[in-house]
Amino acid sequence: MKMNKKIEEIMFEDLKKNFPDHNYNLDFYQEIMENPSVNALLDLAHYQISESFGLLITSYGWYFRDCKDPETGEDFTEIENREDEIFGEFIKFFDFFYTYKKYSSKYKKCTFNEYLKHKNQEPK
Secondary structure (H helix, E strand, O other): OOOOOOHHHHHHHHHHHHOOOOOOOOHHHHHHHHOOOHHHHHHHHHHHHHHHHHHHHHHHHHHHHHOOOOOOHHHHHHHHHHHHHHHHHHHHHHHHHHHHHHHOOOOOOOOHHHHHHHHHHOOO
8 A cells, every 4th residue: 555645755855856966864854854844845945045056156156267268169168057057956946946835834825035035034
C-alpha cells in the first residue's frame, strides 16, 4: 500500500532538487524536517535563493572585471551563460514560491512583494 506524502515532504524534495548546491545533511536542515511547515519551507527557499544569487552575482562580477573583451568572443559567451544561470535561479525560486504558497497559512494570498513586506515586519 502506497502512503501519500505530506506537502511539506514534497516541498523539501523539490527544494533539494532545485537547489542542489546546499548541504542538506546539515543539522539545520534536519531540524527543519523534524517539524516542517509550508511557511518555514517557503522562508527556507527564499533564504537559499538569496544565498545562491549572492554567490552567482559575485562570481559574475569578478569574471566580468577580469574580461579582456566582454562584448565579443569567448568572454561574451561566458557572460551570457552566467546571466542565464542567474536568471535560471530566479525562475526556479518563483516557480517554487507560486506552486507552494497556496498551501501556506501566512502567504497564501500574497504577491512576492507582499511576502517580502511581511518578512521584513517579522521580529528578528
